[in-house]
Amino acid sequence: MKQAPANTRFAAVAVDIVIFTIIDDVLCVLLGIVDRPPHYQNIEACIGGLVEVNETTEAALHRHLQTKTTLQNLYIEQLYTFSEIERDKRNRVISVSYLGLVRQSEDVTSLPEGLRWCPVHELPKLAYDHSDMFAVAYSRLKGKLAYTTIAQFLLPKTFTLTELQRVYELITGAHIDKRNFRKKLLSLDVVKETGRMQEGMKNRPAALYTFKTTKLVELPLLT
Amino acid sequence: MKQAPANTRFAAVAVDIVIFTIIDDVLCVLLGIVDRPPHYQNIEACIGGLVEVNETTEAALHRHLQTKTTLQNLYIEQLYTFSEIERDKRNRVISVSYLGLVRQSEDVTSLPEGLRWCPVHELPKLAYDHSDMFAVAYSRLKGKLAYTTIAQFLLPKTFTLTELQRVYELITGAHIDKRNFRKKLLSLDVVKETGRMQEGMKNRPAALYTFKTTKLVELPLLT
DNA sequence: GCAAAAGTGTTAGGTATACACCCATGC
DNA sequence: GCATGGGTGTATACCTAACACTTTTGC
Numbered sequence: 001m002k003q004a005p006a007n008t009r010f011a012a013v014a015v016d017i018v019i020f021t022i023i024d025d026v027l028c029v030l031l032g033i034v035d036r037p038p039h040y041q042n043i044e045a046c047i048g049g050l051v052e053v054n055e056t057t058e059a060a061l062h063r064h065l066q067t068k069t070t071l072q073n074l075y076i077e078q079l080y081t082f083s084e085i086e087r088d089k090r091n092r093v094i095s096v097s098y099l100g101l102v103r104q105s106e107d108v109t110s111l112p113e114g115l116r117w118c119p120v121h122e123l124p125k126l127a128y129d130h131s132d133m134f135a136v137a138y139s140r141l142k143g144k145l146a147y148t149t150i151a152q153f154l155l156p157k158t159f160t161l162t163e164l165q166r167v168y169e170l171i172t173g174a175h176i177d178k179r180n181f182r183k184k185l186l187s188l189d190v191v192k193e194t195g196r197m198q199e200g201m202k203n204r205p206a207a208l209y210t211f212k213t214t215k216l217v218e219l220p221l222l223t
Numbered sequence: 224m225k226q227a228p229a230n231t232r233f234a235a236v237a238v239d240i241v242i243f244t245i246i247d248d249v250l251c252v253l254l255g256i257v258d259r260p261p262h263y264q265n266i267e268a269c270i271g272g273l274v275e276v277n278e279t280t281e282a283a284l285h286r287h288l289q290t291k292t293t294l295q296n297l298y299i300e301q302l303y304t305f306s307e308i309e310r311d312k313r314n315r316v317i318s319v320s321y322l323g324l325v326r327q328s329e330d331v332t333s334l335p336e337g338l339r340w341c342p343v344h345e346l347p348k349l350a351y352d353h354s355d356m357f358a359v360a361y362s363r364l365k366g367k368l369a370y371t372t373i374a375q376f377l378l379p380k381t382f383t384l385t386e387l388q389r390v391y392e393l394i395t396g397a398h399i400d401k402r403n404f405r406k407k408l409l410s411l412d413v414v415k416e417t418g419r420m421q422e423g424m425k426n427r428p429a430a431l432y433t434f435k436t437t438k439l440v441e442l443p444l445l446t
Numbered sequence: 447g448c449a450a451a452a453g454t455g456t457t458a459g460g461t462a463t464a465c466a467c468c469c470a471t472g473c
Numbered sequence: 474g475c476a477t478g479g480g481t482g483t484a485t486a487c488c489t490a491a492c493a494c495t496t497t498t499g500c
Contacts (some may be wrong), residue, residue, distance in 0.1 A: 011276055013236060013317055053234055053315055057306040081304045081319045083280040092276055094236055094319075096304045162479075179481070180463065203477040204470035223462065385452075402454070403490065426450040427497035446489070 011092035015061040016048030016130065018137035019074065019100035021108050021117065022154050027170050028117035029134065030100075032068070034127045039089040045127040046134070047115070048095065057096045069112065075101040075153035075216075080136050087129040095128075099137045101153035145171055149190055149217045158194050160206035161185065168222065188219055234315035238284045239271030239353065241360035242297065242323035244331050244340065245377050250393050251340035252357065253323075255291070257350045262312040268350035269357070270338070271318065280319045292335065298324040298376035298439075303359050310352040318351075322360045324376035368394055372413055372440045381417050383429035384408065391445065411442055 019030040031044040047068050051060040057078075065071060079097040087093070102108055111117070118124070120138065125131055144150045151167045165181050168174075185191065192212055197205040242253040254267040270291050274283040280301075288294060302320040310316070325331055334340070341347070343361065348354055367373045374390045388404050408414065414432045421428040 011236065013234065051234075051306070051317075054308060056308060057304065057317070078303060080301060081280065083274070083319070085277060085279060094274075094280070096306070096317075160479085177464070178479090179465085182480085183482095184462085198479095201478080202472045204472095204479045206479055383452085400491070401452090402492085405453085406455095407489090421452095424451080425499045427452045427499095429452055 013051040014095045017098040021102040040127045043127045146222045152211045158208040236274040237318045240321040244325040256337045263350045266350040268353045369445045381431040
């Protein structure tokens, strides 16, 4: 195993991830119970864990996600590195934080013991500096919504245009005109009709769309 | 001094900074000679250094800037954290990188031995993963130029509108119409006339402007 | 008076916004 | 047939983009 330089026994490096999803028309974030007396008891935080000497921060993140959740196919991007000396009152830990998005689907709601989806508007005070971390993540999400197709990672692979519009409305908090939204979106040439229709609705069924690519595309989706 | 957890003797954490400035109408980046045999000889890199256990990454960055350069009043923002295991062939080092901008002024060109300003279009292959780091920094700079007033940190405190326009043209590589640029800029209400004029020009002297605030302001400065 | 850069308005085309009604389905 | 959300077009205001000449200064 590759060693750190002998004279630089350093702080631990950790990764933490702020994971968003939409459940029942509410934007939620994944929180886990922290139980680390004396400083952190009866308090929640984003999930994460230490980085080993022989793994990248991305590898560490995936390892912690696998051992602590059953979530699959997340969209992940690096967010910010937090290094305040007292950010973890127990030890010196530098944290590389990530933003994660999970598509809406059934298995999202089946979480292991100790984890929960918390609506972002009911967020409690979090352990460590995770309240700041959440704020950075939420701000990044809002920002990227406007000029990328990041919303796709909060929706099922196929979705109705109304569902996509709701993602924008939920996260920006603003009402969007249905006709203008569709006109703009279709002009950007990033989604295509699947030809299939929503089923089991008690009203007129909506056409199902899908993004042309699962990559994040940069373009001004909202003005 | 606060200790790292006993069981987490970790890789070193470093900071590195990609510093841009404009010299003689050319966008340049600060490089320093690296001399670390056997892997890194006769090669340049961005400046940086290790983070100590009892300092934040920002504090470490300022410490290394002070000891290695005479630059003052930089604009600095965190960029990205690089953690590839082999990114430094000598030891495991995670690097928190920063973007730095220095205003054009005389003292910018008086650099200590071993440092130089390299035009971004003549950039050599850099040590470690600093070529990637540069690419991320350059991309961030281009991106933020479009929707913030970040250009102010590449200009003297007072400047002419033509100088400001040149910053945009240099970094985006696109020609901008003078009349449209001025109209847009003035409508955004971020700069004000100082009332003073450029002196010593062999042509008509230009009015000197200044930004209303030295904070970074977010707004669409370019379409 | 000539060279060099500063400064200034108008028009046309495209984009954003505001707005209301009919349609398809389940019950 | 009624309640529910799906789906569609137009008119206006605004913003963007293209474009050329006069002004001021140093030499």
